[in-house]
Amino acid sequence: MDFTFNFYAIVLILFGTTSLLLSYYIYKKEGGAVRYFGIMMFSSAAWSLTYGLELASTTLEQAKFWISIEYIGISTLPITWFLFCLKLSGKEHWYQNKIRLAILIATAVIPTLMVWTNDYHHLHFKGYRMDTTGDFPMVALEMGPSYWIFTVYFYLLMAIGSYLLIVTFRKSDPIYKSQNYSIIIAAFIPWITNISYFLGFRPFGQLDVTPFAFILTIVLIAIAIYRFKLFDILPVAREKVLELMQDGFVILDSKNRVIDYNPSFRKYITNIKKNKIIGSQIETLFPDHDGLTALIKDRQSGKIELKVENENGSFELEAKIKTLNENQFKLNSEAVIIKVQDLTTLRKEALLFKSQTIELQQLNQLKDRIFSIIAHDLRGPLVNLAQILKMTTDDIITIDEFKVLAPNLNKDISYTTELLENILHWSRSQLKGYGIDKDLFDLKNMLVNEIDYHLPAAEAKNIQIIQDVFPGEMVYADRLMIQIVIRNILSNAIKFCNENCEINITAVYKKEGFIELCIKDNGVGMSDTALKKIFNGENLSTRGTMNEKGTGLGLVICKEFMEKNDGKLLVKSEPGKGSSFCIYLPVDAK
Template sequence: MDFTFNLYAIVLIFFGALALLLSYYIYKKEGGAVRIFGLLMLSSAIWSLGYGFELASPILEQAKFFVNIEYLGISTIPLNWLLFCLKLSGKERWYKQKINISIQVAIAIIVTLVVWTNDLHHLHFKGFHMDTTGEFPMFALEMGPFYWIFTIYFYVLLGIGSYLLITTFRKSDPIYKKQNYSIIIAAFIPWVANLAYFFGFRPFGDLDITPFSFIITVFLISISIYRFKLFDILPVAREKALELMQDGFAILDSKNRIIDYNSAFRKYLLDFKENKIMGAQIELLFPDQQKLLVLINERQSGKIELKVQNSAGSFDLEAEIKTLNQNHLKLNSEAVIIKLQDLTALREEALKSKAQTEELQQLNQLKDRIFSIIAHDLRGPLINLSEIIKMTSDDMITIEEFKVLAPTLSRDISYTTDLLDNILHWSRSQLKGYGINKVFFDLKSMLVNEINYHLPVAKAKNVQIIQDVFPGEMVYADRLMIQIVVRNILNNAIKFCNENCKIHITAVYKTDGFIELCIEDNGIGMSESVLKKMFNGEGASTRGTMNEKGTGLGLVICKEFIEKNDGKLIVKSEIGKGSSFYIYLPVDVK
């Protein structure tokens, strides 16, 4: 190839090569918006290098070759600029929602192919020749229809990107002023250069100064990256951080006007339109909060509680006021930061935490109670049984004496068995992997089995059990759990009945989808305080009317098992009149 280098060509080639190296360095080292800027710099470098070698080409075919190279950069510049501006302004979601990037890439490819195949159709360039009237030969073009279509597309994408930058930086804080100015100025340089060339203002003849302007643009932004730490402190990063905060924040200027705020702050305001909040007086936003206004007007730091109400609801807030004490002698010139924290959620969390703490304490008390029972009540009967068996084997007691002790041993063994059953069932229910096997079953058949199980003990005290449940009453629950509940309640009823007492069992269907199973006795009854302690597992086991032992766990297990089956247990008792246990069981799948 033959080249005739001139000053313009040398400048473009030099800075194009420098931009090419910088684009590789930036793309490999950085991420996010900086990486996209590296692609933008690459497109500009290709355009600059191609145009530089075009200006140095005295031969038409050689110049055409470098024009084709230029369009690798020209066709991708608007796309990379748009992506860069979207990323910088925090509009990445537009990639999928509003702007189909695959279509933009396809357009860039189509433009390049149309230019490369222009000799076949002349849609992009109607004609071209070498202009030798100037200081050096230049490639002169006559624009075709596709050129003007691409030019409109080029300006639209550049315009969208520039608009995003302006709107984003207009709302940003003054601390970003220098970097904002540098980017906005850099964005408008190619606009001015290209529009001047487009409308015929060409101080250098047919020389297109747009590639030069893009070189200036990318180098200005490069300076911003490393001079102002452009992408280390992004306005959009600050905005995203504020929007993610659940607390409301607002900044007031010296005249008590809103100059910045986040969406959480807007939630607690009266029904103001969003576009009227910025610049509004704080007195208009919180007209009834005199204590807050006094702190702000006097520039006093502190905390106060507020109650605000709007269409979104009522809020209990804690307002924290902080003044920016830049000049203690001019209090009225100080800015104010307002932080609003929603106490409603905090109070709910506190109540929830308190309830969890109380529940944990109850579980710990119950655990201690179980260990105490295991250590004392379970160990005692087993030791007694072991000693009597040993004495019998050593012929230390006679058969007649053993028969006298047998009823006591039988009661101890029965008590120990019930205790172990209750501890086992309760422990299994606490395991996370323990499943509940809900099925439909006949309530009457289950009750008959449990009554038959307790008949020997009931007959020993001459207690009559009357069962008045119709067959076919179906409930939906875990049969084993309900069986354990009924067994414990019947056992308690017999235990606290005197001789010749009655236990009456009924079942009634309720219209709310439950069957009410009632086990009622006319025994000695329980006081309300004793009943409450027994439900919590706090009370000591109470002996029955014939000195029968209790575990103190029965009602705890009953209540928990019923609730696990979406039911409810209600107990009514009065000393001297007896107790009534109401068990509500679902009749259908919940």
């Protein structure tokens, strides 16, 4: 090939070659938006380098060859610019669609193919000729319809990309003004030069200065990247980070006007439209908070609590104030940043955590207590029974001696059975996923069955059980759980009654939708201190009036089972006068 190099060709070839090498370096080293910039740089380099070789060509055929190679850069440049702008503005999801990406690639391939096959259809260029009227020969082109369609498409992608940049940088902070100016100016340089070329403003004859304009664009963007650290903190990345923050942030200028804020801050202010926040005075956003205003006006860093009520709810807030000097973030001197934290949720979570901690401690205490009972109280009676049975089998004791020991064995077995039932029912209720089978049932029928079950123990102490419950009193609860509650209360009443005592059972309907079932006795009673210990799950086991054993688990289980059935258990007791146990059972489903 025969070349005659001129100044313009040398400049384009020099910058094109340099850009080509740099584009490879940037693509390999960097990521994110910078990598897309490297791809765009490659397209620009391909255009510049091949256009330089076209300008250095001395024959029309040689120039046409370089034009066909040149179109690889020309057709891909608007697409790479568009992808770069999408990435920079946080809209990369758009091109992640395979169909859209395929269409973009096709729009780059088609113009190139049109140029390569132009001699067969002349749709892109109607004709070529070598213009020798200037300082050096240049190709003069007569444009065809395909060329103008591609030009409109070229401008469209460039315009959309530029619009995305303007919108993105318009919302960004003054922190980014150096980067913003570089990118926006760089975006408009090729526009101005190319439009001027098409309007006939051609100070260099047939010379197309658009590749030179793109070289200048690449240089300005490169300066923004490596001088102003454009992509160290992207404005779009900043927006995404601030949107994820739960705490509110607001930045004030030296005159206490809002210059920036994040979405979380918006919910704490009232009667201010979103587009009116920027430029508002801080005292307008937080009226009746003189303490906050005073700290800001005095430029004092610190924190203060605020109470705010608006359409979003009532908030207890903590505002942390930080004064920024003129060297920080390139903001106005004496700017202020305020972090607003919602204490309402934090305090609720703290109370919930405290409640859960106490509940867990009580549960652990009860668990330890159950294991202690199993290890001692449950093992003892079973060992005694096993020993006596062995002695009887080995004829160590006679049948008459066994009959003497039988009443005590019976008591131990009854105690062990009751203890096992309570432990098993309580353990079952603690299992995750354990369901409560609520249904309507007749309260009187259940009471009659439970009284019959406890009659032998009551008759042994000559205790009279009097029940005054009308038939047909229906309640809505888990039948088994309520049966366990009543059984435990009756068992305790008999255990702590002296001989010839009375136990009275009554049921009264309450207007609140509950039936109040009370079991009252005139036995030994309990002190307030003892009651509190029992309901707190402390280890308190008291023997009955005839030395009957107690586990101390009964009332704890009763209280828990009543709460699970949307009811409650109330206990009144006085030493020497007896006790009253009242349970409240719902009459229908809530």
